Amino acid sequence: MFPINETMGQYSELFMLLAAGTYTIAFIAFAWDLARSSKALKSIDLKAAAADTGSSTKVPVGAGAAVGSASSRTAGSGEDRLAGPADRAERPSSYSSGTANGAAGQTADDSMLYGERRAPARVAVALTVLGAAIHAAAVLTRAVGAGRVPWGNMYEFLTTGAFLVAAVFLVALVRRDLRFLGTFVVGLVIIMLVAASVAFWTPVGHLVPALQSYWLIIHVSIAVLSSALFTLTFAMSALQLVQSHRQKTIAAGGADKLGFMRLVPSALSLENLSYRINAIAFIGWTFTLMFGAIWAEKAWGRFWGWDTKEVWTFVIWVVYAGYLHARATRGWTGTRAAWLSIVGYLCVVFNFTIVNQFFNGLHSYSGL
Numbered sequence: 001m002f003p004i005n006e007t008m009g010q011y012s013e014l015f016m017l018l019a020a021g022t023y024t025i026a027f028i029a030f031a032w033d034l035a036r037s038s039k040a041l042k043s044i045d046l047k048a049a050a051a052d053t054g055s056s057t058k059v060p061v062g063a064g065a066a067v068g069s070a071s072s073r074t075a076g077s078g079e080d081r082l083a084g085p086a087d088r089a090e091r092p093s094s095y096s097s098g099t100a101n102g103a104a105g106q107t108a109d110d111s112m113l114y115g116e117r118r119a120p121a122r123v124a125v126a127l128t129v130l131g132a133a134i135h136a137a138a139v140l141t142r143a144v145g146a147g148r149v150p151w152g153n154m155y156e157f158l159t160t161g162a163f164l165v166a167a168v169f170l171v172a173l174v175r176r177d178l179r180f181l182g183t184f185v186v187g188l189v190i191i192m193l194v195a196a197s198v199a200f201w202t203p204v205g206h207l208v209p210a211l212q213s214y215w216l217i218i219h220v221s222i223a224v225l226s227s228a229l230f231t232l233t234f235a236m237s238a239l240q241l242v243q244s245h246r247q248k249t250i251a252a253g254g255a256d257k258l259g260f261m262r263l264v265p266s267a268l269s270l271e272n273l274s275y276r277i278n279a280i281a282f283i284g285w286t287f288t289l290m291f292g293a294i295w296a297e298k299a300w301g302r303f304w305g306w307d308t309k310e311v312w313t314f315v316i317w318v319v320y321a322g323y324l325h326a327r328a329t330r331g332w333t334g335t336r337a338a339w340l341s342i343v344g345y346l347c348v349v350f351n352f353t354i355v356n357q358f359f360n361g362l363h364s365y366s367g368l
Contacts, residue, residue, distance in 0.1 A: 008145030009204035013197075015138030016159060020193045022131035023166070023186050029124035030182035036120055038259040121179045125170075128186060132166045139163050145204045151220045152207045154200040154356055162192035164228035172232075176273075180264045184235040215295035219288060226284035227348055229277055230320075234345035236274040237338040243267040244335055271337060275327060278341060282320045289317055308359040312351040319344040 139160055143150040150156045169185045172178055207216070244267040246258050256262075264270070292313065293303040304310060323340040326332035332340065 012142035019135035026127035033120035034260040155202040158196040229281035237341040240270040
């Protein structure tokens with residue numbers, strides 16, 4: 001164990017502050033991109049409506065089926081039909097070349113593959129990469145200063161978790177165009193950093209004897225990564241609820257009051273991606289539970305003792321297991337699946353905050 005280096009701890013706090021500032025600018029850039037793109041699409045729609053040549057019909061993103069898709073339009077009916085049940089989600093449309101897609105490249109795509117890149121979005125992603133790099137320096141200097149892995153208390157768990165949320169988001173951007181999530185994901189990262197600094201700040205220090213084990217690296221690292229993935233699916237599920245409500249409103253003939261959601265894929269696409277990521281995170285949480293039990297046997301001589309932290313870790317496992325089972329075998333799709341995913345994440349938050357601070361137990365040292 002290396003001696004505590006207070007100077008490195010101070011550098012870590014400085015890097016955390018710089019990272020939070022960079023993320024804040026990235027958040028503004030992502031929000032600007034949504035607002036600017038939504039305004040551009042609205043302008044294009046107004047011009048198309050004014051022209052009204054009758055040669056093409058404007059289909060709002062998320063309100064109808066893809067243009068030219070044989071499976072999405074009932075032949076001879078003149079009505080847009082969904083490929084799946086109406087209560088699940090509509091598929092967003094593509095605009096014909098020369099209209100929205102050709103002019104601005106702003107339409108959502110269910111494949112979530114990259115199309116034409118928007119300048120504000122590119123700036124926002126670049127700032128997020130810079131913020132993540134500074135954030136990584138903060139986590140590393142905290143580790144060097146403490147002479148151990150940087151997740152021995154709530155402050156370190158939260159700051160490391162926030163870094164992994166940003167890192168997972170950036171890695172996902174390599175394969176899928178998830179920039180529509182940028183405002184929400186980066187916003188959550190900022191909230192996590194602010195909460196860590198304001199409510200859970202802890203000076204650099206040594207670990208209590210029970211935490212001085214290689215199981216800390218195994219157990220907590222998997223827990224942090226799983227929590228980061230659950231954070232992403234929480235953002236997707238929240239967007240899914242908003243998009244689903246918007247789609248139903250448009251289908252019923254109501255006005256589209258959430259123009260920026262046209263840049264977001266359909267509720268069905270969000271649900272499918274959220275389900276896949278939740279399945280991966282659930283596997284990680286299963287290992288978190290298993291390795292925690294093994295570590296408990298090494299530290300306290302028993303695998304399970306109904307400690308509050310252990311119970312809530314199991315509750316989280318049960319909720320996400322129920323979510324995966326209900327969606328896969330019982331047909332719990334659409335808003336019900338989204339709400340169950342959100343409930344699971346709220347259990348994660350409750351376990352990390354309320355349980356750590358207000359419930360006494362063998363895990364109390366993991367709090368502050």
